[in-house]
Amino acid sequence: MEGLLIPLITPFAKDGSVALDALEELAHRVLDDGAAGLVPLGTTGEPATLTAAEKNAVMDTVAAVCRDRGALLIAGAGSNDTAGSVEAVKALAKWPEVTAALTVVPYYTRPGEAGVVAHFTRLAAESPVPLMLYNIPYRTGQVLGWQALRQLAAVPGIVGMKQAVGAVDEDTVRLMADKPESFAVFAGDDLYVSPLLALGAAGGILASAHVATDRFAALVGAWRAGDVARARLLGHRLAALSAAMFAEPNPVVVKAVLHAKGQIPSPGVRLPLLPASAEATKAALQAYEQSDC
Secondary structure (H helix, E strand, C coil): CCEEEECCCCCECCCCCECHHHHHHHHHHHHHCCCCEECCCCHHHCHHHCCHHHHHHHHHHHHHHHHHHCCEEEEECCCCCHHHHHHHHHHHHHCCCCCEEEEECCCCCCCHHHHHHHHHHHHHHHCCCCEEEEECHHHHCCCCCHHHHHHHHCCCCEEEEEECCCCCCHHHHHHHHCCCCCCEEEECCHHHHHHHHHCCCCEEECHHHHCCHHHHHHHHHHHHHCCHHHHHHHHHHHHHHHHHHCCCCCCHHHHHHHHHCCCCCCCCCCCCCCCCCHHHHHHHHHHHHHCCC
């Protein structure tokens, strides 16, 4: 697994229902623009506020696109309940297009590193699909050191991770220096994607890449091809766009920009999220215009 993956938003119609036609069009568009795959039902897709029927409809739609396009499909699944997470990943067998399940480090419970390792070892043993870990301590409350990350990377059935620790910290650097060759680390913090790619990341799972998809795909490709000058230029330009896209809680600015560009029917989100402010939307649109190079 490598390249640019898009953690898809779930677009809503003006009446608040899921706009599946818009989702399908968006999925095709980002693949046309250079994305290697799609990640439905991650945090950016607002799964916490979707019904079970809506989640299934989202998966049906995105799986059909990935099947038709031969694209990677990484499905968000799992929670802070190990038994419930096992059932969630087993349910993915319904969609043979699924490449892997993106499963978050158990949140709120804060089980400790040994508990996290035991959680994912159990999931990997029972999952019908490979696992990608989602390490995001500022949401989960659970920090994982490089030794624990290295231990998880060696668990059979765990094929990669989304690393989103809010920095390129010591644990990230030490993990990248000593990870299994077959273990794919994806950048999950949009602002830090360029330096993590420079350390050898396989790609990025980037909400900002709903817009300027071709530019983010070029950034990933430049680092992986060793075109350092091009990669640095793209990374500097796109960092400002990423900062603007995350000026307010994800995915509200992403949705506002996509709506302003006529790509989704409304900028709507579901409570407790609130729509993006006019100021944040304007700033993000300006950053998008300035990111071309």
